[in-house]
Amino acid sequence: MRRYFALIQLWFIKALEYRAELVVWAILTLLNTVILLAIWISVFRGQTSVNGYQVGQIMQYFLLVTVINGVTASHFEGWRSQEVREGKIDHYLTKPISYPLQVLLADIGNRLFYLTLILPITFLVYYVFSLSFNLGTVAFTPLVIAQFIFLLGVGYLIEFSCAMIAVLLSFWFEGAEGLEHFKWITISLFSGFMIPLEFMPGWLRSAVDILPLKYMYAIPIQVIQQRVTLRITDFMYIFFFLAVIFFFQRWLWQKATAKYTSSG
Amino acid sequence: MSEAPIISIQNLKKYFKVYRKKPGLLGSIQSLWSREYEEVKAVDDVSFEIYPGEIVGFIGQNGAGKTTTLKVLSGLLYPTSGEVSVLGFNPWDRKPDFQRQFALVMGQKNQLWWDLPAMESFLLNKAIYEVPDAEFDKTLDKLVELLDVKDIINVQVRKLSLGQRMKCELIAALLHSPKVLFLDEPTIGLDVVMQKVLRDFIKAYNQEFKATIILTSHYMGDVKELCKRAIVIDHGQKIFDGDLQDIIDQFARNKILSLIMNDKINQKQLEKYGQLKEFEYPKATLLVPRAKAAKIAGQLLTDFSVADVNIEEPTIDAIIRELFLSQKKVH
Numbered sequence: 001m002r003r004y005f006a007l008i009q010l011w012f013i014k015a016l017e018y019r020a021e022l023v024v025w026a027i028l029t030l031l032n033t034v035i036l037l038a039i040w041i042s043v044f045r046g047q048t049s050v051n052g053y054q055v056g057q058i059m060q061y062f063l064l065v066t067v068i069n070g071v072t073a074s075h076f077e078g079w080r081s082q083e084v085r086e087g088k089i090d091h092y093l094t095k096p097i098s099y100p101l102q103v104l105l106a107d108i109g110n111r112l113f114y115l116t117l118i119l120p121i122t123f124l125v126y127y128v129f130s131l132s133f134n135l136g137t138v139a140f141t142p143l144v145i146a147q148f149i150f151l152l153g154v155g156y157l158i159e160f161s162c163a164m165i166a167v168l169l170s171f172w173f174e175g176a177e178g179l180e181h182f183k184w185i186t187i188s189l190f191s192g193f194m195i196p197l198e199f200m201p202g203w204l205r206s207a208v209d210i211l212p213l214k215y216m217y218a219i220p221i222q223v224i225q226q227r228v229t230l231r232i233t234d235f236m237y238i239f240f241f242l243a244v245i246f247f248f249q250r251w252l253w254q255k256a257t258a259k260y261t262s263s264g
Numbered sequence: 265m266s267e268a269p270i271i272s273i274q275n276l277k278k279y280f281k282v283y284r285k286k287p288g289l290l291g292s293i294q295s296l297w298s299r300e301y302e303e304v305k306a307v308d309d310v311s312f313e314i315y316p317g318e319i320v321g322f323i324g325q326n327g328a329g330k331t332t333t334l335k336v337l338s339g340l341l342y343p344t345s346g347e348v349s350v351l352g353f354n355p356w357d358r359k360p361d362f363q364r365q366f367a368l369v370m371g372q373k374n375q376l377w378w379d380l381p382a383m384e385s386f387l388l389n390k391a392i393y394e395v396p397d398a399e400f401d402k403t404l405d406k407l408v409e410l411l412d413v414k415d416i417i418n419v420q421v422r423k424l425s426l427g428q429r430m431k432c433e434l435i436a437a438l439l440h441s442p443k444v445l446f447l448d449e450p451t452i453g454l455d456v457v458m459q460k461v462l463r464d465f466i467k468a469y470n471q472e473f474k475a476t477i478i479l480t481s482h483y484m485g486d487v488k489e490l491c492k493r494a495i496v497i498d499h500g501q502k503i504f505d506g507d508l509q510d511i512i513d514q515f516a517r518n519k520i521l522s523l524i525m526n527d528k529i530n531q532k533q534l535e536k537y538g539q540l541k542e543f544e545y546p547k548a549t550l551l552v553p554r555a556k557a558a559k560i561a562g563q564l565l566t567d568f569s570v571a572d573v574n575i576e577e578p579t580i581d582a583i584i585r586e587l588f589l590s591q592k593k594v595h
């Protein structure tokens with residue numbers, strides 16, 4: 001266990017080297033959030049509440065989206081796939097920690113670094129907006145926090161797995177990293193990233209209710225806003241889904257590793 | 265030898281399927297539905313055994329299958345057929361207990377983090393291999409001293425010269441004190457001085473840590489200095505396995521004399537001393553019999569005004585060509 005922490009820590013340090021890139025990314029993300037907030041403010045003009053949300057709550061929704069996105073949204077498909085194609089993963093494969101696990105630990109290190117950037121800025125934005133809007137106070141009870149953190153972990157694992165699957169597929173297909181765009185669109189649409197569930201048209205809402213992606217954004221925010229609490233069926237569904245994508249990755253990895261040609 | 269081999273390969277084959285595309289747009293479109301595959305026999309029925317503590321030179325021309333063999337031994341590539349055992353493990357199983365005991369260093373691929381000082385990569389490996397603090401400090405100190413890199417391990421890797429980087433690559437690979445070491449062209453692209461430094465280091469490492477080493481190289485100098493035993497492969501097949509000196513005696517009868525002349529002389533004058541390979545004033549290259557090389561060099565120095573003279577081993581390619589030709593004659 002200690003070595004895993006050491007690895008995360010070293011990748012955190014490595015991320016520091018790319019801070020300029022991450023700062024730009026963080027600024028873009030926040031710009032995106034601010035624009036979204038502006039749009040929703042105009043939607044709410046002249047109304048106190050729409051679909052059960054007050055303007056403050058909707059703003060809180062999208063600020064939380066930014067936070068969750070900062071924690072969970074991994075995207076290493078591009079450079080990791082390139083490494084696979086160019087035969088540059090040899091040194092990962094000769095070391096006594098499996099390649100997928102090394103990728104996971106590296107990504108956690110990167111995420112943590114990104115968080116140290118995005119969290120303070122988000123809180124600053126939160127504070128600025130809270131001066132003119134009532135963002136709705138949140139009762140951070142241990143139960144709420146526990147559920148929220150749990151769902152953050154779930155969201156992260158889903159994002160990570162999608163990226164990992166793209167990397168694994170790049171053992172066979174050139175351009176597998178293009179799946180990143182597919183991932184992005186699917187998650188944007190079906191997770192509550194773009195709009196809260198209550199604002200979705202009926203057909204979309206039914207799809208979202210069936211799919212597990214709602215546990216990434218919609219549900220954790222509803223938990224914070226105390227609109228829902230997780231039930232046992234939620235846990236069962238989550239574990240089932242995570243198990244399926246875990247075993248799918250393991251299966252892919254076993255195939256991929258026999259397929260690897262270590263070119264170059 | 266009475267000991268059991270530490271590395272053993274039996275009838276190893278590794279074939280690659282490569283796809284051939286006809287050139288141009290038409291070829292690209294055609295390849296959308298029909299692809300032509302061709303089989304490349306990178307390693308084709310190779311067997312050998314290596315005993316603990318040996319340094320074996322693994323030589324062959326470009327594309328002979330050296331790197332592929334080392335990759336199979338490291339568990340990177342799955343063999344097409346054959347038996348492979350390293351340290352009692354099947355490398356392909358990639359057991360952590362196996363991986364902790366060997367290292368693969370490739371001159372053409374690096375593991376160091378490019379944008380950070382090498383020290384960060386060392387720490388990464390320390391964590392991955394779970395090297396205890398005290399042992400890490402001890403090993404690192406020793407390696408840093410042997411390679412004389414004290415001043416550079418805290419400099420960003422991309423700012424280092426090729427030779428400095430290679431030294432750091434070696435350190436990164438050796439921090440967990442591997443018992444078995446695969447070195448794939450570690451001196452490639454380095455100047456003569458740096459080649460010598462690395463050579464001396466590899467020798468010292470082998471003696472001090474009793475490590476078993478397989479070394480591939482393009483430079484006869486490397487192999488000659490380090491290895492008693494050589495395995496030669498050509499087109500994926502083993503064509504020689506034995507004392508390096510035997511190959512040298514039989515197939516490297518000549519040495520190369522490189523001269524830089526001070527005064528203008530004509531070609532005729534030089535041809536008396538040996539087989540003239542190249543002549544372009546002021547440079548000249550002569551092939552001379554191995555045993556007489558020193559004597560002829562001395563003669564040249566007295567007969568002409570020579571600015572510089574150098575006695576070199578023939579290239580591996582040249583030796584292998586001869587070896588290959590001689591075998592053809594036998595069959």
Ligand SMILES: Nc1ncnc2c1ncn2[C@@H]1O[C@H](COP(=O)(O)OP(=O)(O)O)[C@@H](O)[C@H]1O
Pocket residue numbers: 261262263264280281282304305306307324325326327328329330331332333
């Ligand atoms: N990943 C690969 N895919 C297809 N062909 C390969 C691959 N790696 C090596 N080869 C081919 O196998 C042969 C042996 O290559 P290699 O082992 O790299 O030779 P060496 O290291 O002796 O120069 C060459 O013909 C090379 O083109």
Ligand SMILES: [Mg+2]
Pocket residue numbers: 327330331332448
């Ligand atoms: Mg090679």
